[in-house]
Structure formats: structure tokens, C-alpha cells
Amino acid sequence: MTKTPQALALTLYEKIWNAHVVEQRGDGTAIVFIDRHLVHEVTSPQAFEGLRLAGRKVRRPDLTLAVPDHNLPTTARRDAAGKRIPIADPESAAQLAALEANAPAFGIRYIDAADAMQGIVHVVGPEQGFSLPGTTIVCGDSHTACHGGLGALAFGIGTSEVEHVLASQTLQLKRSKSMEVRVEGEIGPGVTAKDIVLHITGMLGAAGGTGYVIEYTGSAIRALSVEGRLTVSNMAIEHGARAGLIAPDDVTFEYLKGRPMAPKDAAWDAAVAYWRTLATDTGAVYDKVVVIAAADIAPSVTWGTSPEDVLPITGCVPDPMSFTDPAKQVAAQKSLDYMGLHAGMRMVDVEVQNIFIGSCTNSRIEDLRAAAAVLKGRRKAANVKWAIVVPGSGLVKRQAEAEGLDKIFTEAGMEWREPGCSACLGMNPDKVPAGERCASTSNRNFVGRQGPGARTHLLSPAMAAAAAVMGRLADVREMTQ
Amino acid sequence: MKAVGQIAGKAIPFGRKNIDTDIIIPAKWLKTITRTGLGQGAFESLRGDADNLFDDPRYKGAPILIAGDNFGCGSSREHAAWALADLGIEAVIAPSYSDIFAGNAFKNGLLAVELPQEAIDRLMVVAAEASGDGAPISIDLESQSVTTIFQDRFHFEIDPFRKLCLLQGLDEIGLTLDSEAAIAAHEAKMEEEQPWLVPNLS
Numbered sequence: 001m002t003k004t005p006q007a008l009a010l011t012l013y014e015k016i017w018n019a020h021v022v023e024q025r026g027d028g029t030a031i032v033f034i035d036r037h038l039v040h041e042v043t044s045p046q047a048f049e050g051l052r053l054a055g056r057k058v059r060r061p062d063l064t065l066a067v068p069d070h071n072l073p074t075t076a077r078r079d080a081a082g083k084r085i086p087i088a089d090p091e092s093a094a095q096l097a098a099l100e101a102n103a104p105a106f107g108i109r110y111i112d113a114a115d116a117m118q119g120i121v122h123v124v125g126p127e128q129g130f131s132l133p134g135t136t137i138v139c140g141d142s143h144t145a146c147h148g149g150l151g152a153l154a155f156g157i158g159t160s161e162v163e164h165v166l167a168s169q170t171l172q173l174k175r176s177k178s179m180e181v182r183v184e185g186e187i188g189p190g191v192t193a194k195d196i197v198l199h200i201t202g203m204l205g206a207a208g209g210t211g212y213v214i215e216y217t218g219s220a221i222r223a224l225s226v227e228g229r230l231t232v233s234n235m236a237i238e239h240g241a242r243a244g245l246i247a248p249d250d251v252t253f254e255y256l257k258g259r260p261m262a263p264k265d266a267a268w269d270a271a272v273a274y275w276r277t278l279a280t281d282t283g284a285v286y287d288k289v290v291v292i293a294a295a296d297i298a299p300s301v302t303w304g305t306s307p308e309d310v311l312p313i314t315g316c317v318p319d320p321m322s323f324t325d326p327a328k329q330v331a332a333q334k335s336l337d338y339m340g341l342h343a344g345m346r347m348v349d350v351e352v353q354n355i356f357i358g359s360c361t362n363s364r365i366e367d368l369r370a371a372a373a374v375l376k377g378r379r380k381a382a383n384v385k386w387a388i389v390v391p392g393s394g395l396v397k398r399q400a401e402a403e404g405l406d407k408i409f410t411e412a413g414m415e416w417r418e419p420g421c422s423a424c425l426g427m428n429p430d431k432v433p434a435g436e437r438c439a440s441t442s443n444r445n446f447v448g449r450q451g452p453g454a455r456t457h458l459l460s461p462a463m464a465a466a467a468a469v470m471g472r473l474a475d476v477r478e479m480t481q
Numbered sequence: 482m483k484a485v486g487q488i489a490g491k492a493i494p495f496g497r498k499n500i501d502t503d504i505i506i507p508a509k510w511l512k513t514i515t516r517t518g519l520g521q522g523a524f525e526s527l528r529g530d531a532d533n534l535f536d537d538p539r540y541k542g543a544p545i546l547i548a549g550d551n552f553g554c555g556s557s558r559e560h561a562a563w564a565l566a567d568l569g570i571e572a573v574i575a576p577s578y579s580d581i582f583a584g585n586a587f588k589n590g591l592l593a594v595e596l597p598q599e600a601i602d603r604l605m606v607v608a609a610e611a612s613g614d615g616a617p618i619s620i621d622l623e624s625q626s627v628t629t630i631f632q633d634r635f636h637f638e639i640d641p642f643r644k645l646c647l648l649q650g651l652d653e654i655g656l657t658l659d660s661e662a663a664i665a666a667h668e669a670k671m672e673e674e675q676p677w678l679v680p681n682l683s
């Protein structure tokens with residue numbers, strides 16, 4: 001929709017976009033300034049190599065932060081004597097060594113694998129106060145949208161773009177369309193931020209947000225903690241959106257205040273004053289609006305191999321022929337074959353052998369508390385062979401241990417690991433065996449995502465805990481009442 | 482990026498349709514830390530075959546690859562363009578490309594020429610028959626033409642912006658850096674109005 005020149009009412013997205021356009025080009029592309037660049041070991045080596053070949057420097061090392069997460073094993077990083085334990089896989093070790101060498105060579109702040117600050121890029125950024133409202137944030141990882149939970153315009157980029165940002169601190173971009181997804185009302189018991197975003201993904205479809213930046217609004221979103229908002233925005237990419245946004249408010253400011261890398265004192269006040277101007281103006285127009293009643297959202301799980309394959313836990317595996325789109329019928333049948341499920345089966349009858357609580361979607365302290373609340377005084381079922389809890393960062397780990405959550409997990413028969421991406425993607429040693437099922441708090445249930453042949457069911461931390469206890473997908477509401 | 486103007490030489494008459502990026506470079510090569518050296522893994526699954534075209538002495542050093550429809554479909558891995566470049570390929574000629582591959586090729590200075598199937602058929606014959614003749618096929622980006630030593634001449638279309646970048650050897654980064662003044666002005670404004678934007682990284 002085009003706006004009349006008089007209508008100065010702007011959306012949050014337009015305000016952030018406008019504040020970062022360095023140069024507008026005739027063909028619709030703009031050079032956009034990037035305020036924050038997060039760098040990890042997998043998508044950066046060739047970018048640094050490119051800089052070297054072209055004889056270029058990193059333009060703004062002071063806006064760049066490097067931390068390893070994807071390849072890193074989640075087992076102990078130091079031995080009893082405090083010595084670093086080397087990584088067994090030579091290729092992972094080489095990628096890690098490359099980042100460890102490239103960061104100082106280009107003057108970039110590097111958080112070491114054995115540092116308490118280390119963690120998943122998207123957990124570390126907000127936690128350190130590196131990610132701020134109103135900023136543009138990029139990283140060579142598609143779930144960078146996560147930082148949108150703080151009101152930052154954040155999105156994933158490819159390796160050439162990583163190099164582009166390192167060299168110029170900008171990107172050449174075209175403006176996206178804007179969509180409002182408004183979730184109104186109160187969510188029911190047992191329903192979490194993860195269920196909200198799974199529900200949205202099911203409704204919009206995996207490509208429903210393609211071409212859009214989505215702003216999540218409404219009373220149910222406002223009521224979420226920052227952790228919950230990060231979870232929602234994290235999965236914007238799973239419904240195809242370029243980025244997700246949640247307007248910063250007092251909850252956001254409270255969360256960020258005093259974080260190590262955030263502004264302090266008078267600078268803090270100036271920052272907050274600016275952030276308060278960012279909210280979408282009354283009368284601003286989105287290109288598309290979707291309204292969801294919070295009361296309609298149930299604790300949710302996925303049944304297929306696309307994140308759009310979402311059902312309430314009380315539901316049954318759908319019949320592929322029930323879809324109207326013939327392409328979806330074929331895809332659904334393929335999904336069921338891969339997942340080893342058949343139409344009509346109740347979701348609560350699906351047995352699981354593996355539990356993964358972690359990933360940038362759900363590995364913050366609130367997530368671990370939610371899982372621990374269900375697991376307290378209980379044990380994982382005998383048929384659950386492998387159950388791991390992987391905190392999102394060393395600081396989350398420390399906090400959880402201070403609260404005694406680690407004891408609850410280990411007493412429940414689960415492993416308590418070092419921070420990293422872990423079983424979110426089958427790139428490090430944490431993999432789900434072929435043909436086995438995993439109740440996972442991560443964000444993608446693609447074929448082979450958690451390892452070749454692995455079968456993934458996405459759900460919330462509380463639901464993953466319930467599945468661990470029951471040895472099958474289970475309705476957490478039955479366990480907490 | 483080095484400028485791309487004329488590419489003349491032998492061409493590999495590959496011609497296959499729907500070559501996906503998994504065929505161009507299998508996933509197991511993605512854990513690498515360099516853009517170079519990927520030529521070794523390029524078309525790995527096809528090169529297991531002793532008389533494959535890529536290791537055929539007749540096409541040794543060929544800078545041109547002739548392929549079929551929808552070249553470079555599948556995953557978005559930029560490694561596909563890197564692998565071709567490392568193999569010594571400077572241009573691909575095919576009827577069509579996946580969007581992402583075309584973008585990745587462009588970003589890496591690999592010329593992706595689009596010609597209709599009839600032209601491809603003819604070029605396949607020329608590439609095979611004249612493989613002993615030094616440079617049977619020439620591509621001239623300036624005039625947007627592909628010519629052969631047999632006087633064939635095919636005109637191709639290319640996005641004018643991409644053409645300019647390739648001709649002048651302007652990679653996207655180089656182009657952006659041409660706007661140095663605008664970037665610096667933005668930085669100065671940021672420092673003035675929002676000095677708190679620079680994080681405390683110590």
C-alpha cells in the first residue's frame with residue numbers, strides 16, 4: 001500500500017530502516033548501515049579469506065563480535081587440570097582455529113570457547129547487551145531474526161554478505177513489505193512463547209511471510225518476557241519472513257539495563273529516550289495484517305518435516321489427502337513416511353527416544369526453569385535413551401546452577417552440557433540417531449536436520465520435559481494440574 | 482574482483498539439465514575454511530567415472546562449461562561458484578540458471594551466459610569437434626556475444642548493472658566502498674547523535 005505524503009505515521013520497521021539508509025539507489029536497492037555484526041566459526045572463514053585476498057580491513061571491528069557455537073562439542077572444554085581439551089573432529093577444529101586466528105588478526109573481539117561468556121551467538125548478543133533496540137544486526141545464520149525480540153532489525157546473511165559487512169559495515173538491500181501479526185488476549189495455562197510462534201507458523205505456512213518483515217504485536221506479545229519475545233522472533237524465518245520485530249518497551253529496557261555491553265548512565269537515558277520513539281505510530285499502515293486470538297493457541301507440536309506442520313498436542317496426525325493443495329498432499333505423505341507416522345494417530349501416542357532442550361530458540365534461563373518445573377522430582381522414562389539439556393551460554397549455565405536446576409535435570413536422568421548449538425543441527429557430535437525420534441526445543445524439523453534420518457518434533461521446553469517423563473509426546477497441562 | 486571482458490578457449494560440452502549444487506559440490510566439502518581448493522570436490526560424483534569430461538585431457542584448462550537448463554538448482558551454497566572457479570571455469574553457458582546460483586556466480590565474477598537450447602546444441606558440437614584447436618569458443622561481454630571459430634555468432638542478454646560490474650571488475654563490495662563518503666557521513670552522524678551506539682566490548 002502506498003502512503004500519502006501527509007501520512008507521517010510510520011511503522012517500527014520503517015523507522016529503523018529510514019534511520020539506517022546510507023544511500024538510496026535508483027533501482028530500489030539501498031546501502032544500509034549495519035550497527036552490529038555477530039560472527040561465528042562456520043560462515044566466516046571464507047569471508048576473512050576474501051578480505052585478505054582483496055587487501056581489505058574490517059571497517060568497524062568495534063561493532064563486531066565473534067563467538068564459536070555451531071561446531072563446538074558440548075562436552076567439557078577443559079580437563080581436571082584446567083587444560084583445554086582439543087576438538088576431535090579435524091574439520092571442526094580447523095574452523096574453530098580459523099576464527100580464533102582471524103578475529104585477533106582483524107582486531108575483532110573474540111569470546112573464547114572456554115570463556116563463561118561463550119554461547120550461541122543469538123543468546124550471547126542480547127545477554128551481553130550487544131544487541132540493542134532500533135539497531136540493525138546481522139550474522140551468517142538464518143535465525144538472526146531472534147534479536148528482533150528486542151526491537152532490532154536483525155536477519156541472517158550469506159558468506160559473501162558477511163565479507164561485505166566486514167569490509168564496509170553496510171549491505172545492499174531492498175526494503176521488504178511489512179506485516180503485523182497481532183496476538184490478542186491471554187494465553188492459557190501450559191502455553192508458552194514457543195507455542196505462540198509454532199501456532200503462527202502453522203497458520204501462515206512456511207512461506208507465508210516471504211518478502212515481509214513481521215512485527216508481532218498485541219496483548220499476548222506485550223505480556224511476554226524478553227526471553228519469550230526472543231523465542232517468537234527467532235522463528236520468524238520459519239514462516240519465511242526476512243525478520244521479526246517486537247516493539248521495545250519497559251520490559252525490554254529493564255532486561256537490558258546494566259548488561260555489560262549496553263550503554264551506561266547518561267548514555268543509557270539518551271538511548272532509552274530514543275528507543276521510546278521507535279514504536280509504530282497510530283495510523284501507520286502495514287502491507288498485511290493477521291490477527292490471532294491467544295485463547296486459540298494450545299501447547300503445540302510438529303508432526304512433519306516442515307515447521308508449518310503444527311498441531312495442538314491434543315490433535316491427531318493429519319491425512320495427507322485432507323490438504324487441498326496437491327503439492328502439500330505429496331509433501332505431507334513424504335513427511336509421514338520419513339517421520340514413521342500414519343494418519344489418524346494421536347500425537348500423545350507418539351513415543352520418543354531422545355530429548356533435546358536447547359538451541360537459540362529455547363536455551364535461556366526462563367526456558368530451563370520451565371523445563372525444570374516439570375521435571376522436578378520426576379525421572380525420564382526408561383525408553384528415553386538420550387536426553388540432553390544444553391544451556392544457551394556459559395552465563396545461563398552458571399545461573400541455572402546457582403538455582404539448582406542442573407541437579408533437577410541430572411536427577412531426572414538428563415545430561416547437563418556445555419553451551420553451543422548442539423543437536424539443533426547435525427554439525428557437531430550431538431546427533432539424533434537415524435530412525436529415532438527427538439522431542440526438540442529447536443526451530444527446524446527438516447529432513448536430516450538433527451542428523452541423517454533423525455525425526456524431529458518441535459515443541460516448548462515444558463513440553464519437552466513432559467515428553468521426557470512420559471517417554472512419548474505428552475500434554476504438559478496434565479502434569480502440572 | 483578481476484574484470485571480466487573476453488573469455489576464449491576450450492569448452493567442456495557437458496550439456497546436462499538440472500545440475501544441482503549437490504552435484505557441483507557435495508555437502509561434505511562445506512566444512513572447509515577456504516574458497517580455494519574446492520575444485521577437487523567439484524562434480525565428485527561424476528568424476529568417479531574414468532571417462533568423465535572434467536578429467537578428459539581434450540578439455541584440460543577449458544575456461545568454459547556448457548550446461549543444460551536450470552543449472553545450479555538446489556541449496557544456496559556459495560561453494561558451488563567457488564568450486565567452479567577453482568576448477569578453472571570462468572564462464573558457464575546454459576539455457577537457464579537457478580536465481581541463487583546466478584547471484585552467487587555474479588558475486589564471484591563467474592560469468593553465467595544464457596543462450597537458447599539451439600545455440601547450446603551447436604556450441605556442444607563445436608566444443609567437442611574443435612577441442613584440438615586452442616580456442617574454439619569466445620565470449621565477449623562488451624558486445625554480449627558468443628562466437629566460434631566456425632563463424633557462429635550468438636547474442637545474449639545480461640542485466641546492465643551486472644554487466645557493468647563484471648566489465649569493470651567491480652565486486653559488490655568494491656561498489657559499496659565507492660560510496661565511502663556517504664558511509665563516513667552516516668558514521669559521523671551516528672557518533673554525533675547516538676554516541677552510545679558503540680558497544681562496550683572490553
Ligand code: SF4
Nearest residue numbers: 143359360421424425
Ligand atoms: S542453535 Fe541452531 S538455529 Fe540457533 S544459531 Fe545454532 S544452529 Fe543456528
